[in-house]
Amino acid sequence: MSQPFTPRPLVIAPSILASDFSKLGEEVRAVDQAGADWIHLDVMDGHFVPNISYGPDVIKAMRPHTKKIFDAHLMISPCDPYLEAFAKAGCDHITVHAEAGPHLHRSLQAIRGLGKKAGVSINPATPVSAIEHVLDLIDLVLVMSVNPGFGGQAFIRSSLGKVSDVRAMTAGRPIDIEVDGGVAPDVSGELAAAGANAFVAGSAVFKGGTMEAYKANISAIRNAAALARGEAI
Ligand code: DX5
Ligand code: ZN
Numbered sequence: 001m002s003q004p005f006t007p008r009p010l011v012i013a014p015s016i017l018a019s020d021f022s023k024l025g026e027e028v029r030a031v032d033q034a035g036a037d038w039i040h041l042d043v044m045d046g047h048f049v050p051n052i053s054y055g056p057d058v059i060k061a062m063r064p065h066t067k068k069i070f071d072a073h074l075m076i077s078p079c080d081p082y083l084e085a086f087a088k089a090g091c092d093h094i095t096v097h098a099e100a101g102p103h104l105h106r107s108l109q110a111i112r113g114l115g116k117k118a119g120v121s122i123n124p125a126t127p128v129s130a131i132e133h134v135l136d137l138i139d140l141v142l143v144m145s146v147n148p149g150f151g152g153q154a155f156i157r158s159s160l161g162k163v164s165d166v167r168a169m170t171a172g173r174p175i176d177i178e179v180d181g182g183v184a185p186d187v188s189g190e191l192a193a194a195g196a197n198a199f200v201a202g203s204a205v206f207k208g209g210t211m212e213a214y215k216a217n218i219s220a221i222r223n224a225a226a227l228a229r230g231e232a233i
Contacts, residue, residue, distance in 0.1 A: 011198035013038035018202030034214035048077035049149035056089035063090035095119030108137040146181030155182030167195025192225035
């Protein structure tokens with residue numbers, strides 16, 4: 001007899017990239033109170049992606065403002081020399097890109113060795129098979145639904161099929177399936193139905209600029225996903 005499917009918890013992870021950088025601590029507290037489950041931290045190096053954001057010192061400064069999980073998304077290459085700094089800055093999850101270097105397996109071992117949850121992200125053009133041989137080393141797969149580097153881009157619909165494929169590949173394993181880029185209430189239901197359980201959203205959370213707006217924005221993404229999962233709202 002087959003086991004009943006127990007879905008991973010539904011998670012909304014606001015991306016701080018879309019917040020007001022002049023008041024980062026306040027913005028972290030606001031999304032925390034507005035119902036964020038994880039705080040998504042986009043680290044960009046101007047080399048792996050064509051934009052520069054912030055690094056471990058800025059993350060360390062945000063850390064005292066919430067007890068929620070710090071979900072770091074490293075869009076940097078190389079990543080290995082910086083993993084320890086991100087761990088020490090207070091990141092709970094450290095996600096690296098499959099495309100960022102030749103030794104993904106080693107990077108994931110290093111993250112686990114630092115006592116952190118390890119994630120792998122794949123760009124829109126990267127096949128799901130890129131994660132096939134590291135499944136034992138990961139806690140999270142981050143499917144990019146835009147080309148990384150900037151917030152506010154349009155959702156790439158072919159990501160839906162990739163989410164289904166990742167779900168099939170990771171079935172039975174304790175691995176979160178997270179989606180990042182252009183995620184809003186209009187797609188969170190479809191993504192949840194395809195198998196995603198964690199939703200990163202920048203623009204769709206921070207629009208409105210107040211805690212009340214963030215609360216409504218987070219609820220809208222969550223409710224559409226919960227509905228698709230057949231869960232009570
Ligand atoms: C893109 C980042 C995303 C981005 C999401 O490189 O990884 O986390 O901030 O922003 P939105 O939700 O505006 O697409
Ligand atoms: Zn991200």
